[in-house]
Amino acid sequence: MAEALSLDDLRRWLEHFADAVVSQEATLNQLDSATGDGEHGSNLSRGVAAMRRALADQSFADAQSLLSSVGMAIVNSVGGASGALYGTVFLRLSDAGAGVTELDLSRLADGFASAAAGVSELGRTTPGDKTLLDAIHPAAQALREASAAHLDLGTGTDRAALAAETGRDATAAMAARVGRGSYLGDRSLGHIDAGATSMAQLFRSLHVATASR
């Protein structure tokens, strides 16, 4: 079992995420309705449909071209806050795949660290604001630690998913400081953030794709 994700592995990751988003569309809308405007699931569903159309192209030369194509598909199909932010995640991640057809733990860690930074910049937000950053930020850190500790890819992505899920659950205790939830002030307390939920799924799907190679 290679300790890196091939282009096909990346495809399986994204396929798994797409399936999950489609099946969780109503749940994600529901979550978004508690503190936002109730359409995060529908937004991402559009995004993964566009992503699938982009992935129909079989000619990607490297991981960068595949991931940036996915990023552009998301940016130009989702809209809203999450479209720009998810798009940024994939565009930033794609930088780690320049000229290579495999992503190992180290490249994944670099890519997601840059992705988390991109979310923070574009969204003008920091961890603790009750956003998808609260899932991607700890996940990126977990990947960094796993890579430094030379853990295998499966363990590393599992730790990342666990970190993202912990971060997701922690958003329930946060008052939103950016995004639509922030209009509610303390009334946003007690609800898990929709974007953090979908983002945790992105990492869980990464682990599933890794483990099932």
Place this chain on the structure above:
Amino acid sequence: MAEALSLDDLRRWLEHFADAVVSQEATLNQLDSATGDGEHGSNLSRGVAAMRRALADQSFADAQSLLSSVGMAIVNSVGGASGALYGTVFLRLSDAGAGVTELDLSRLADGFASAAAGVSELGRTTPGDKTLLDAIHPAAQALREASAAHLDLGTGTDRAALAAETGRDATAAMAARVGRGSYLGDRSLGHIDAGATSMAQLFRSLHVATASR
């Protein structure tokens, strides 16, 4: 006990009716909402308030001036179908009081027969159409019969009230052919007409005022 209603008796009749309308406003609105637009009680409430203002005038020379003053007050305060129709009832009834200060059974019978005819003409309606005519028409007939049989005033007005109440109840089995209820066709079946209900009250109040002289 005089076998005719004095001007004071007429005032007590109208006061009793006014009290009844005010206390039944919500019920009449409710009835009107089943087949109409839900404001018959409020309409008549405005009417009896205006009637009371008209009755504050203590200088009526005869029954005609008192009753026509009430009729005009209703016409210009109620609006809707019932305003024109109730106004007509009092204006027609007032003709029976020209030059006299008392109304006996015979004059009441004449007055209400003319009133029922007025309703029929103005409303372009006949008994059985599920309107207030279904209360006033049989009541007028009962007064005519009571007068012909030389019954006393109290018995005559009680028969009129009973006839009006029977007519009112019979509207439940009718499909409306005029007024807002007519838009419903057979869906108006099963509901007692609001205008017939208030009209039956007018006769019940007449009897109460007669009996309590």
Place this chain on the structure above:
Amino acid sequence: MQKFMNAPDTVVADYLTGLAAAHPQLIEFRAEERIVVRATPAAAGKVGLVSGGGSGCEPLHAGYVGPGMLDAACPGEVFTSPVPAQIMAATRAADHGSGVVFIIKNFGGEVMNFGLAAEILSRQGTRIEKVLVDDDASFPPDLSRQRRGLGATVLVEKIAGAAAERGRCLDEVAAVARRTVASCRTFGVALSSCTPPRLGRPTFDLPAGHYEVGVGLGGDRGQARAALPTADRVADVLLDKIMAELGIATGSRLITMLSGLGSTPEIELFGLYGAIHDRLTRSGAVVERSLVGNYLTSLDSLGALLSVLVVDEELIDLWDQPVHTPALRWGA
């Protein structure tokens, strides 16, 4: 009751006060007489136009007072036609010496009260022409007495208003108004009831997923209740009787008006209009002008009234004349 309201008793006066406050250059609300008149009366000699009816149907009627449409409106209580005294006061304000046209919707209360007022005024020497609006296509022609006055009211007020502004005489204005009524049909559906302020609860209950077919104003139920289909299919329901009765075919020239009933969001109304327009166009008809919005309503009902008017050059020309009222404005 979820309403912006002070009290059921003040609802109508509060509305008229606010309408006049927002349009001081156009209208004046005379509270004692309970009428709305133009801020600047028309010139002597113009035929007057008066309309009125139950409140709750806003912008009917006060919203259509102003140059190019009504001279005065007499709004009654909620869903209750005005009283003769009001109608007479409005007529006095509207009479510029050439007579007054009453635009009367075919509801019993309106017919009776305008009828009483017209009788008294005629005896006093005012020249009155009564125009009865009965464009409701939900009743067949042989039940024409049941046909309510609906969307044609707005179209007639606009067209007759332009004719009056042009200096046409009383008979001519009444004639073009009657021709407009005869060329117009309206059909309505409701997806909810409304809550009259005094009743305090919806006039009727409608199970979710259903709608009332063939409604009028005033929170009326329709003649039938059915499962709510797609907007495309609702468009067919709205159009079927109208198109059959008006004989709409290739080359028919039309003005359309799709009015929400008070709480219909614009996104839904235009979505519905798209399907209506498409079917009319596919039938070969030409939609010359269209209005989509809240033009006559029933308090907070969710629903729509579709009106279609078959026009010729004269009616289009009158339609296009300037109008400047709170609710309808162009060319000014």
Place this chain on the structure above:
Amino acid sequence: MQKFMNAPDTVVADYLTGLAAAHPQLIEFRAEERIVVRATPAAAGKVGLVSGGGSGCEPLHAGYVGPGMLDAACPGEVFTSPVPAQIMAATRAADHGSGVVFIIKNFGGEVMNFGLAAEILSRQGTRIEKVLVDDDASFPPDLSRQRRGLGATVLVEKIAGAAAERGRCLDEVAAVARRTVASCRTFGVALSSCTPPRLGRPTFDLPAGHYEVGVGLGGDRGQARAALPTADRVADVLLDKIMAELGIATGSRLITMLSGLGSTPEIELFGLYGAIHDRLTRSGAVVERSLVGNYLTSLDSLGALLSVLVVDEELIDLWDQPVHTPALRWGA
């Protein structure tokens, strides 16, 4: 779900199709690019105006395309800001060689997507000025980042649109737009939630007799929930923060706009406006112009947004210039 609708997926396209069908002389809906442009583009040299945002806020944004206002609008999905590709297509249609002003409401998604588009377009040589609208008075000035773009959007589009039509240059148009934003505050309340088509149920539940205070668009809750008082008292709630922040006093000259949120009946909206107007007038301010109606909404929310703009001669003059769009029309 009681809606005129074909399917959640077609709601936005159906709306835009219907809007264009009703206004063929004004606008064109380009379905593939998902943008709405003027039927007749403005002359070369005019500064372009582009706005967009989540759908569900009709007539924002497509309803304001036409002479005197926007050159193009890019409506997103319901409550979802448009994507950069849409914004770029709208900009191409709006660019007449003198640059384009983006009117961006301060919602994260809008700021980010318009920001991305502006960055790409600027690199390609298009001159873009971004005007951020953040008139929401429900957050204190030190929380200005939270301040949503609300009613000022309409007022800015009208005023900047007139400036552009007059031939002002890019910087001037942007400057008058920013001055308008700075002089405007909006406060909103909601008496109900709304039902997004895909969610299929109200975004939140509101117990009868209560309302949300300090709401924006998109079915947002407010910052507080309270017992619903009389309309007169709601008028005070709407005005308190606005008047304090704008320093409204004797002699202040104002334009007011009271918008329903989608299902607010006109009878209630004008009733509320009467109380607002009265309080402003009693404070010594002069209401120069006012708009009352559905000018920006949240699907089928019941509620109202009050916007007050402090004006001077220049802004009034620009306000009075002709405008001809589906949702705003005068002098034309």
